[in-house]
Amino acid sequence: MTTATPAAPTNQLGFTKQDYVGSKSTLCAGCGHDAITAQIINAAFESSIEGYRVTKYSGIGCSSKTPAYFINQGWGFNSVHGRMPSIATGASLANRNLINIGVSGDGDSMSIGMGQFVHAVRRNVPMIYIIEDNGVYGLTKGQFSATADKGSHLKNGAVNDLPPIDPCTLAIELGCGFVARCFSGNPKQLNAILKSAFAYQGMVVLDIISPCVTFNNHDASTRSYKHVKDHDFPLHDLGFIQYSEVEDVEIAAGTTEVVAFPDGSKVAIKAIHEGYDPTDRFGAMKAIHESMAKGEFLTGLLYINPTQPPLPDVLNLVDGPLSSLGESDLKPSPEVLDKIMKDLM
Amino acid sequence: MTATLATPMRPSGAKTRINDFSIQVATVNGSGSQTANTVLLRAIFQMGVLVSGKNLFPSNIAGLPTWFTIRASAKGYVARKASNEMLILMNPETAKEDIAKSDAHALVIYDEPLQLDKLREDLAYIPVPFQKLVTASCPEPKLHKLVKNMIYVGVAARLLSIDMEEVKKAITKQLKGKAKAIEINQAAAVAGYDWAMENIQDQDHIKVVRDDKTQGLIIVDGNEACALGALFAGVTVVGWYPITPASSLVETFIEYAEEYRKDPKTGKSNVAIVQMEDELASAGVVLSAGWAGARSMTSTAGPGVSLMSEFIGLGYYVEAPGVFFNVARTGPSTGLPTRTQQSDVELCAKCSHGDTQHINLYPGNMEECFQFAYDAFDLAERFQTPIFVVTDLDLGMQNWSSRPFAYPATPYDRGKVLDQKQLAEIKDWGRYKDVDGDGICYRSLPGTPGGKGSYFTRGSGHNEYAQYSEKPEDYLQVVDRLKRKYETAKTHVPTPVFRNLGSPKGVLAFGSSDPAVIEAQDLLAEGGLKTDYLRLRALPFTAEVDAFVQEKQVVYVVEQNRDGQMANLFRETYPEFATKFKSILHYNGHAIDAQGIVDQITAFEQQ
Numbered sequence: 001m002t003t004a005t006p007a008a009p010t011n012q013l014g015f016t017k018q019d020y021v022g023s024k025s026t027l028c029a030g031c032g033h034d035a036i037t038a039q040i041i042n043a044a045f046e047s048s049i050e051g052y053r054v055t056k057y058s059g060i061g062c063s064s065k066t067p068a069y070f071i072n073q074g075w076g077f078n079s080v081h082g083r084m085p086s087i088a089t090g091a092s093l094a095n096r097n098l099i100n101i102g103v104s105g106d107g108d109s110m111s112i113g114m115g116q117f118v119h120a121v122r123r124n125v126p127m128i129y130i131i132e133d134n135g136v137y138g139l140t141k142g143q144f145s146a147t148a149d150k151g152s153h154l155k156n157g158a159v160n161d162l163p164p165i166d167p168c169t170l171a172i173e174l175g176c177g178f179v180a181r182c183f184s185g186n187p188k189q190l191n192a193i194l195k196s197a198f199a200y201q202g203m204v205v206l207d208i209i210s211p212c213v214t215f216n217n218h219d220a221s222t223r224s225y226k227h228v229k230d231h232d233f234p235l236h237d238l239g240f241i242q243y244s245e246v247e248d249v250e251i252a253a254g255t256t257e258v259v260a261f262p263d264g265s266k267v268a269i270k271a272i273h274e275g276y277d278p279t280d281r282f283g284a285m286k287a288i289h290e291s292m293a294k295g296e297f298l299t300g301l302l303y304i305n306p307t308q309p310p311l312p313d314v315l316n317l318v319d320g321p322l323s324s325l326g327e328s329d330l331k332p333s334p335e336v337l338d339k340i341m342k343d344l345m
Numbered sequence: 346m347t348a349t350l351a352t353p354m355r356p357s358g359a360k361t362r363i364n365d366f367s368i369q370v371a372t373v374n375g376s377g378s379q380t381a382n383t384v385l386l387r388a389i390f391q392m393g394v395l396v397s398g399k400n401l402f403p404s405n406i407a408g409l410p411t412w413f414t415i416r417a418s419a420k421g422y423v424a425r426k427a428s429n430e431m432l433i434l435m436n437p438e439t440a441k442e443d444i445a446k447s448d449a450h451a452l453v454i455y456d457e458p459l460q461l462d463k464l465r466e467d468l469a470y471i472p473v474p475f476q477k478l479v480t481a482s483c484p485e486p487k488l489h490k491l492v493k494n495m496i497y498v499g500v501a502a503r504l505l506s507i508d509m510e511e512v513k514k515a516i517t518k519q520l521k522g523k524a525k526a527i528e529i530n531q532a533a534a535v536a537g538y539d540w541a542m543e544n545i546q547d548q549d550h551i552k553v554v555r556d557d558k559t560q561g562l563i564i565v566d567g568n569e570a571c572a573l574g575a576l577f578a579g580v581t582v583v584g585w586y587p588i589t590p591a592s593s594l595v596e597t598f599i600e601y602a603e604e605y606r607k608d609p610k611t612g613k614s615n616v617a618i619v620q621m622e623d624e625l626a627s628a629g630v631v632l633s634a635g636w637a638g639a640r641s642m643t644s645t646a647g648p649g650v651s652l653m654s655e656f657i658g659l660g661y662y663v664e665a666p667g668v669f670f671n672v673a674r675t676g677p678s679t680g681l682p683t684r685t686q687q688s689d690v691e692l693c694a695k696c697s698h699g700d701t702q703h704i705n706l707y708p709g710n711m712e713e714c715f716q717f718a719y720d721a722f723d724l725a726e727r728f729q730t731p732i733f734v735v736t737d738l739d740l741g742m743q744n745w746s747s748r749p750f751a752y753p754a755t756p757y758d759r760g761k762v763l764d765q766k767q768l769a770e771i772k773d774w775g776r777y778k779d780v781d782g783d784g785i786c787y788r789s790l791p792g793t794p795g796g797k798g799s800y801f802t803r804g805s806g807h808n809e810y811a812q813y814s815e816k817p818e819d820y821l822q823v824v825d826r827l828k829r830k831y832e833t834a835k836t837h838v839p840t841p842v843f844r845n846l847g848s849p850k851g852v853l854a855f856g857s858s859d860p861a862v863i864e865a866q867d868l869l870a871e872g873g874l875k876t877d878y879l880r881l882r883a884l885p886f887t888a889e890v891d892a893f894v895q896e897k898q899v900v901y902v903v904e905q906n907r908d909g910q911m912a913n914l915f916r917e918t919y920p921e922f923a924t925k926f927k928s929i930l931h932y933n934g935h936a937i938d939a940q941g942i943v944d945q946i947t948a949f950e951q952q
């Protein structure tokens with residue numbers, strides 16, 4: 001007697017979750033980065049993302065290795081340390097139909113790559129920019145990064161004397177229209193935010209606290225699992241509603257705020273932290289600063305403004321991919337050259 | 346005071362130099378002299394005489410000395426000539442030194458209050474009351490400073506017997522459509538001309554006589570020529586960062602793109618041009634856009650290439666296409682940012698850490714700037730690698746006369762790119778598999794539907810399937826194939842150009858040295874030393890270059906840097922002939938001239 005194995009569930013495109021996985025991870029067991037990879041896979045599957053349109057960019061670091069571990073159907077580009085944003089910028093301009101995911105580390109983005117991070121945000125490059133934030137340089141074996149909290153210790157006892165740089169307030173300051181902080185240990189929240197991010201047209205900055213179990217998970221670290229769990233203050237319960245489902249979904253009134261995206265998708269935000277309005281830019285800044293002063297991590301959707309034109313629109317580019325334009329579209333005629341030559345005579 | 350031309354002592358029997366002289370104009374930068382100088386140059390050009398102009402300008406916006414030299418040559422020599430027959434001295438700061446450095450017998454036009462005429466007796470002085478003339482000819486005092494320069498154009502036109510109609514035409518051309526400015530400037534030029542007519546004795550030292558050598562020619566600079574090459578090559582993504590002398594390449598491209606890259610109906614653009622935050626980001630944009638299937642470029646100079654070098658190595662190793670224009674300037678470091686040099690030869694040949702080799706194109710004139718810019722995009726996509734087009738400030742920013750550019754007839758070569766259908770048919774595709782044996786693999790573009798062809802690009806070790814690997818055999822397979830790919834390029838890059846006078850002695854040069862080398866070759870031949878000249882146009886060295894090196898007893902490598910960088914590449918490539926290569930160098934920031942080459946080669950020959 002044989003029992004039929006139940007067919008794996010499929011999404012709207014008919015793909016199974018298996019279609020969104022990548023190669024096997026080679027990171028340390030328990031590394032926060034792997035938990036993020038798992039949620040990227042879930043969110044892409046659940047959001048029925050077309051894998052062939054996905055491009056995955058990264059710099060250098062443990063975190064930057066992870067694009068190899070999800071969505072094998074997409075194209076990956078693991079570049080050089082701190083330069084992922086420019087890689088994402090060029091490819092997203094070459095082909096505006098791509099779905100761009102960048103994965104970086106706190107070292108990759110807040111130190112060597114700070115300039116590129118800042119300018120990619122300022123340009124509103126259409127991409128999901130994930131910072132897997134562990135407060136250390138994992139791959140080079142545990143030096144402090146620029147997001148390490150003042151007073152936090154390295155494993156060897158060294159103390160960080162410098163204040164941290166916060167990617168979220170920085171991104172809000174730079175005009176980013178989708179800024180969130182999450183914790184790799186809170187899969188539900190991360191999943192909802194990633195799905196919302198997939199629906200967003202423009203730069204999404206996600207600072208995901210992601211403990212490094214090998215170099216920064218000890219008691220004196222402010223980026224250990226235990227410390228973050230104890231100090232995580234989720235702002236709200238998020239529900240993401242794909243545009244195609246909108247018709248069928250009822251959103252309870254009351255404490256729930258709804259932010260609509262241009263494509264018709266919606267995020268339903270049920271506040272936990274009283275009085276937090278994620279569409280209020282200055283309010284968001286204030287709340288983040290206040291929580292940081294108390295040593296807390298506010299997590300959730302910190303700021304959202306879905307109406308900002310992404311870079312290809314700012315540049316007023318043609319609708320289709322530039323990469324698919326050919327000689328007949330691009331090469332001026334002999335008459336044009338003739339006219340230019342006459343002008344130079 | 347009425348000036349009369351004091352006849353300078355001239356060598357007995359000296360003939361009038363017809364269409365064969367140099368003029369140096371000394372001004373203060375930011376004073377609008379560039380327009381006046383270009384008008385003078387154009388007026389001579391319109392008289393049918395071949396001219397070249399060299400602007401020696403400071404790295405400063407306003408207030409520092411600047412010199413412009415115009416050379417007219419009946420024989421068609423357009424290199425800088427070290428000696429000048431006419432000086433126009435408008436800058437009080439440098440006037441005395443300019444006089445001291447002047448060649449004997451020069452005609453010196455100067456601003457009267459400078460009182461230079463007592464400084465030397467072997468010069469002919471023409472003091473001009475510029476202030477008086479400008480006040481009389483131009484009603485608007487605030488324009489006096491700008492228009493003053495146009496007066497010397499009029500004076501010079503009179504002295505050189507340039508037709509005033511040509512001067513007026515040149516002004517109209519230069520100030521395109523600005524009616525008021527044209528009127529004021531023409532009036533100033535005429536005021537200078539009329540004043541000279543009345544007050545200056547004619548001279549028979551140097552003259553312009555109408556000729557037909559410029560019929561149908563254009564005047565252009567190399568940056569514009571490269572920008573046009575890129576326009577016709579269909580570049581669609583440009584990431585750049587301003588730097589002298591490379592900025593005007595992209596800036597000119599932007600102007601053309603406004604006109605020729607917009608959908609007339611929607612106003613939408615089919616090229617993305619982004620001024621990035623630095624050259625690192627520019628390089629990233631270029632390579633990733635190329636990786637994603639666009640034709641992409643940047644334009645920079647030495648400091649920018651230094652910053653880009655980590656990315657260039659990535660582009661080489663992951664095999665991403667992109668065109669990198671390097672308009673070289675005088676290094677090291679900030680160096681002399683507004684002066685010329687060919688000192689990035691080794692940098693561009695091997696840019697980045699590890700074993701890297703790059704295809705470099707070295708255009709030597711305006712037509713080649715255009716054509717090689719066009720070809721560079723084909724080569725980038727064919728070879729899936731960064732391509733350097735190396736010019737310099739002299740080519741890039743100076744005025745050159747040129748034949749009009751021929752329409753680039755060859756169709757675009759988009760290289761080995763697999764589409765959805767081809768991918769579906771291939772059983773065992775590997776991004777880095779050398780299927781054809783030429784070292785060039787087949788690539789796929791992100792976003793190709795059909796579920797096949799995706800791969801992971803990485804700057805770390807990889808195997809033929811683009812998978813991470815640290816295995817020695819996988820590593821060797823890739824880097825040895827890259828070397829084969831570079832070998833393949835030898836049959837695709839531009840071959841050298843020869844000017845052989847029939848000699849076992851070789852001269853080898855590249856880029857902007859060409860006019861000076863041609864002139865030097867003629868001067869040497871007049872003195873009894875014949876040479877064969879090979880003008881190199883690309884790296885890697887092609888078979889023609891191999892043959893030349895083998896055949897010649899000696900190869901004089903002419904280049905504009907201190908260390909003989911190209912000669913070093915030759916010694917490395919042809920170690921068995923290492924002693925054949927003798928360096929002929931010029932590297933003081935000024936454009937290279939023929940006499941310096943003649944002197945150095947002669948010195949070697951006398952050893």
Ligand SMILES: Cc1ncc(C[n+]2csc(CCOP(=O)(O)OP(=O)(O)O)c2C)c(N)n1
Pocket residue numbers: 060061062063064081104105106107108109132134136137138139140145
């Ligand atoms: C130009 C350059 N400098 C230094 C390095 C060495 N390096 C590799 S990863 C890394 C830090 C990575 O830290 P982070 O981005 O936080 O990633 P994590 O490993 O913590 O995920 C450094 C300094 C490099 N690869 N390239």
Ligand code: SF4
Pocket residue numbers: 027028030031032033062063134138139211212213214215
């Ligand atoms: S070193 Fe840290 S960051 Fe790197 S894989 Fe291990 S746990 Fe993760």
Ligand SMILES: [Mg+2]
Pocket residue numbers: 061105106107132133134135136137138145
């Ligand atoms: Mg880190």
